[in-house]
Amino acid sequence: MYKEKEIGAIKKLVNYIEKQNFKGYDPYDTLNSWFPFQRLGKWLAVLAIQFQKLNPINIRLLLGVKKFNSTKGMGLLLKAFVKIYRTTNDKNLIPSIEYIKNWLIENKSVYNNNFCWGYDYPYSTKKEHHEKGFPTVIHHSYIISGFFEYYKVFNDEKVKEFILGLEKFILESIPITRFENGVCLGYNPESENCCYNASLHAVYCLAVIDKLRSSKIHNQLIEDAINFVISKQKEDGVWYYSFNHRTESERKQIDFHQGFIIESIFDIKELLGYTFDSWENSITKGINYYRKEQFFDNGMSKWRLPKIYPVDIHNQSQGIITFSKLRSYHPSYFNFAKTIKEWTIENMQDKTGYFYYRKFRYYYNKIPYMRWSQSWMLLALITLIEKE
Secondary structure (H helix, E strand, C coil): CHHHHHHHHHHHHHHHHHHCCCEEECCHHHHHHCCCCHHHHHHHHHHHHHHHHHHHCCHHHCCCCCCEHHHHHHHHHHHHHHHHHHCCHHHHHHHHHHHHHHHHCCCEEEECEEEEEECCCECCCCCCCEEECCCCCCHHHHHHHHHHHHHHHHHHHHHHHHHHHHHHHHHHHHHEECCCCCEEECCCCCCCCCCHHHHHHHHHHHHHHHHCCCCCCCCCHHHHHHHHHCCCCCCCCCCEEEEEEECCCCEEECCCCCHHHHHHHHHHHHHHHCCCHHHHHHHHHHHHHHHHHHHHCCCCEEEEEEECCEEEEEHHHHHHHHHHHHHHHHHCCCHHHHHHHHHHHHEEEEEEEEEEEEEECCCCCCEEEEEHHHHHHHHHHHHHHHHH
């Protein structure tokens, strides 16, 4: 029997998401505004995005930014809704599942004549700018994962064939950088830096393809990518964010990406059906660091080490997922996933069902982001119940 609090949190969140028709705001959606930020200079666009991400007061209506269906968010929701259906056999979920699946197929991007998914808004940083729809392996991976979950439950051959066709984007459009100790696949078609998390997402897609084909075509590329990421792990178990092969320097950022990396290596080895001692040692070191350094014992996560605040819903949801899925690595991990869940429901779920974006020391950012907050927490909660 599942705890009433867990089921109640999921029901309230599903009800909220469906009432919103799966639409919501995003921390990075500022350039969907009517205001010509980009025309007034690169830095204004960058600063506008960063200001909105930090602003706890939602002024999007004033800027003409409307709620929308996020491609990545819909991929996460597809996976979560299918898992809930498989766990509960609630046939009332089927219309939502079919809607999300069809929406994703109808709203794909095309890059280099290949189907893919990408940003739901123009996106600018101090080093790059991409237009709406520009694809990334992160979007591609989470949407493939959603379709894969759908296929495993509904055994739809058309969906299987669709997934198989998504291989081309990774193989034909994503750059591969080769090193002495492995390879790194790019974040997007124009990437130069090696983002560890993104590289693993790219080869996760290939692992799913091989699983569906019952083949081992991509095994060497997958192994090389994992080995490169492992080579960049520090002795204490932590990973930084990325590696610049031109300057041979790393971007020192420690946050929820640690959980992403651990989960990705675990998922890929499960798909391949085998593992290596080096992979197991890396996972063990990585999750030990994740537990000891990135969470308090009460289930509250730390932001970006060494900074504690704000508590970000991404950190909370990823903690629940990682410690649920990797429960076999330590007897305490599954109970700790429950501890994170309980803290998050108590401190970050609104009475209307949605989850807050961030908790600061003295105030909250309660803007109801759909992709960043709701889709991740729904997936986290059902993953916990599924593993229980």
